[in-house]
């Protein structure tokens with residue numbers, strides 16, 4: 001076991017949203033000392049000079065697609081968990097839309113086993129809401145909770161039937177797990193980009209903002225009547241943000257998250273017909289993007305996530321109409337969020353990092369982590385001034401479907417520490 005002394009860093013407090021200059025000593029799996037000018041302890045203690053660096057609680061991404069079982073050439077639990085560490089994440093939650101789906105206890109346990117073998121970031125499996133994600137019969141929540149499922153979702157599709165959704169909310173309640181909904185009314189879906197000016201101009205079928213809005217409205221009405229914990233995945237619309245804001249004011253247990261692409265790109269990007277701009281929900285128009293920023297500033301949006309969705313090149317390198325939805329993002333999301341939120345003056349570093357630590361941990365029911373004595377040493381060291389260029393050829397992910405190749409970013413994780421061990425170092 002290596003002991004670590006992190007000197008001269010700025011410790012991130014995600015509650016007071018302040019930075020405090022302090023040294024941090026890690027012994028075994030725990031933080032044992034935090035204070036000014038700690039003396040090196042000698043022996044096998046590794047001294048890390050963190051001058052100019054932020055010392056943050058370990059980052060969490062609760063919306064990641066690993067492709068195991070079923071499509072291991074796109075991503076495995078091991079490759080995804082390694083990509084996560086390189087992105088500064090100590091923990092990720094993976095969605096159940098694998099082949100077969102993670103809809104039973106054995107499948108959940110399989111993910112844990114693969115993650116244990118990988119010895120990279122922690123992986124928390126999300127179980128399916130319905131059997132085979134078919135939207136009809138409820139999956140066995142009690143068994144999956146016993147196996148370790150941290151939340152439930154049929155992500156990739158929303159629960160179309162109000163009746164099934166009502167039952168799911170009801171039967172999930174004793175387990176205190178969050179239902180994560182991919183909000184898209186299926187009878188309005190079927191398009192390949194945002195339905196609006198650019199879809200008309202390009203002659204491509206659109207998905208209207210209404211497809212998301214309707215499902216969020218319906219679900220909030222169901223939560224009001226039935227109760228439960230409800231989380232809107234990858235929110236992308238103005239009215240969606242407004243409804244979540246109102247639900248929170250009402251005191252309902254409703255939370256949401258946003259992805260970097262919905263903040264940094266608009267539907268105009270589809271003009272290139274580059275399939276790395278095809279995602280679900282689609283890139284929206286500027287008025288929606290502005291509403292997402294407002295939702296982040298006023299606390300309506302709790303979490304920042306990637307919706308990391310690996311696809312093999314031969315699948316993605318086809319005409320726009322036929323390409324699958326989704327892009328990868330684990331290894332560049334911190335820099336992307338910093339560009340969208342910190343360098344634009346919208347949020348401070350601690351305010352942004354709170355949405356990558358406490359916010360997501362709350363949603364999946366994992367205890368919060370602070371940089372404080374007695375806490376688990378799950379830490380991410382970030383260089384906020386580090387300028388770098390995204391190079392997808394260096395990614396640990398098995399896939400390359402990423403529209404940010406060549407982007408200049410500022411801010412990068414330089415060390416990821418998990419249970420007191422340095423798991424990634426730039």
Ligand SMILES: [Zn+2]
Nearest residue numbers: 155156182233
């Ligand atoms: Zn989704």
Ligand SMILES: [Zn+2]
Nearest residue numbers: 095155156307
């Ligand atoms: Zn997703």
